[in-house]
Amino acid sequence: MEELITSSAGADVEGPGLVLEGSALWPARVAELTVPHTAAVWLVxxxxxxxxxxxxxxxxxxxxxxxxxxxxxxxxxxxxxxxxMLDALAERDLDRVDVGGGRPVAELADAVLAAVEAQRSVGRSSASA
Known part of the structure; x- marks a missing residue:
């Protein structure tokens, strides 16, 4: 997984980047990533x-x-x-966005982007949305 991310988001890579989603992106593995220009937010x-x-x-x-x-x-x-997944996210204090409550897609996208912007390391910001 890190090789795929590095090839798409590494420091010397130009382009639109890469979005990965899926159940294989377990918090423990993602939290260990050290690839520059990389963020992680889980939708729950x-x-x-x-x-x-x-x-x-x-x-x-x-x-x-x-x-x-x-x-x-x-x-x-x-x-x-x-x-x-929720236990693993809480254990590592990783960012998540709750998709419930009838929030419009644009609002959810803004919440994800805000979490990404606030991250100080992969998956971790000062506050989860």
């Missing part, structure tokens, strides 16, 4: 929002019992992952 949501979005995407109300069972299993896994 509470369990209710995860459930609402997942049920809508899976058409839960119209799903068969088997499909609901699969959705419930995936949701439980997602909620566990989110809990572990």
């Amino acid at each position: 949501a509470d369990d209710d929002l995860l459930r609402t979005r997942m049920h809508a995407a899976a058409r839960y109300e119209q799903a068969t019992d088997h499909e609901r069972h699969l959705t419930d299993k995936f949701l439980a896994r997602s909620e566990r992952y989110q809990a572990l």
Whole structure:
């Protein structure tokens, strides 16, 4: 991961940069990065929002019992992952932005950019949004 980031965001690299997202970007690994011009912000949501979005995407109300069972299993896994992620972020005091509350996308983008601007090291600013 660091090699990919270094090749796109290193001190001698010009260009638009690189945005990475995904569950493989675990806080412990990202917090160790020392690549210049690199920032990290995690987008988080509470369990209710995860459930609402997942049920809508899976058409839960119209799903068969088997499909609901699969959705419930995936949701439980997602909620566990989110809990572990939040613990890892808090443990390392890493920046996160809560995507809940019906905030418009532009407001969320501004919150992410503000967190990036305030970072003193990868993933760490003086305050999380």
